[in-house]
Amino acid sequence: MRGEDEMTDERAVRLLTPLRGEPEGPARIDVGRAMAEGRRRRVLRRWSGGLALVAVTSVTAAGGTLAATALREGTPVPSPTPVATASAAVSAVPAGPAGPKDCRVDRLPTGRVTKALVTAGDPSGRYLTGRLYNNPSANTIIWRDARILARPTVPGDDGRWSDINRSGVAVGSGFVTDDREQAYVYRDGKVTALNGRATAAYAINDAGVVVGSIGEVLNEAPVRWNSVDAKVTRLPLPDGVTLGRAEGISEDGTVVGSVEPPGKRESTGYLWLPDGTARMMPLPSVGRKKADLFWPESIIDGWVAGRAVFDEKDVRTFASFRYRIADGTYELLAQNVIPALISENGWLAGDLGGPVVLAGNETVKLPRHPTGGDYQISSISVDGRVIGGSSSFSLPGDKVGNDPLIWTCR
Amino acid sequence: MPERTDRDYLAFVHARVAELRRTAYLLCGDPHQADDFVQETLTKLYARWPRIGRVENVDAYVHTMLVRVFLDDRRRGWWKVRLLSGSPEPPPADQNPEDGPVVRAALAKLPPRQQAVLVLRYLCDKPVREVADLLRCSEGTVKSQTAHGLTRLRALLGVPALAPAVSREKR
Structure with missing residues (x-):
């Protein structure tokens, strides 16, 4: 015998059935x-x-206008078998037999500010950059050895540092109007604008070369500054392509970014090499499926790590890869960490429902901070032992709190 | 490398826009208004995006935002209807209760939260628990709003409370 609730539900569904339908057009x-x-x-x-x-x-x-296709994140890609595996002879990434050990997490100091994020870190792990919220006197922060070094103000809205090098020179951007950013550099205690109107700076290497974009938001082209005092120069784009961004630079001067191929409204990975040549990053495959896009998320000498995007009729899935620049091959990572931030020993830091470091097939869970919540990982040092990131957690009144965090390991 | 928040926002929007449109359409019954609701929801979402964590956790949050956008709009409209009509209890309709526009017109006369509860439960097929989460209320409230809403809707459509709502189908 059916319950009363079930009867009610069935009758209610039938009462409302005439309203079923899909939005047309x-x-x-x-x-x-x-x-x-x-x-x-x-x-x-x-x-x-x-x-x-x-x-x-x-x-x-x-x-x-968006095509109303339903795409989903988080659905596992079937048959996670790598099709392109680095051969041992060429591989420059050590297997990293042991992952990081004895990791501890600490909240970075922020003075009186309660809400702050980590946005980037330098290769040594000594410097980290962050954002400060609800703080009239400064909107960003720079830490050295986990202590406050400076609290600079990036002009404009949503000012932030996107990268910092071993000399403590940081680059970033702020929105000076709704659709125009300006690139800035922090050096020797001062914030100054980089050359070029409507620019954004995304990365700096230890030689002081900066990369980024020029143009209004969502209509950007990739650029490079040969030093923080240099004039901005546009990076070459393939025929027919006008949009793209230069998002990362390694110590050897290799620039990684993304470009929008003609006819696509989304970008895919692109490389500008130190010898002056440039090329599209190939698209990796999982099983028999070839990715539709590749989104680079980090670069280190010889390697790029990032996310491959697989679109089907109504589903979008992701798979994390590292890409060896020398021979153009991909390796599927053991887990889909987001973002995939690579260190020199081949470890990858990211979020996997919690902060983790991948070392080969080993997944090392980093300790959670007592405030808990979700984690966004922002940096890993070249030795893989210092990781910067932030936690997000709910506060009363529909608010979200953030703590800037540093993980240090042996 | 830059923060990937914009890219993740775009990825999320691409992933969810069809479902949001569909929910908005079922809530209001008008495709143009549904797109307006989704547009407003995506704007609010972007305004808060830097403070929102991983994309996977945003789903319920954005649907709650969509329902709120709908409720805010309906609350304003609801008062207008009551003031203008002067009669919150119109007589039972003698039109066909299987006709979409008739049912939609009747539904629109319910208080906004009751409209939302009925649509989410019986058109979006969401369980009581999920509807309670979306509306930020208790499961008991969802159940009582459901009962009140159904009673009212039947009265407006002239459907007897005990007879099958639509009698064409055979058991």
């Missing part, structure tokens, strides 16, 4: 506008402490 959703407006509201909220309801208007934007 193309989606009139403009993501670019959502981002521009959302960014403006970040500023509003910062200043007003509250948010007024903004009237909703409908806009049909040919350029920004």
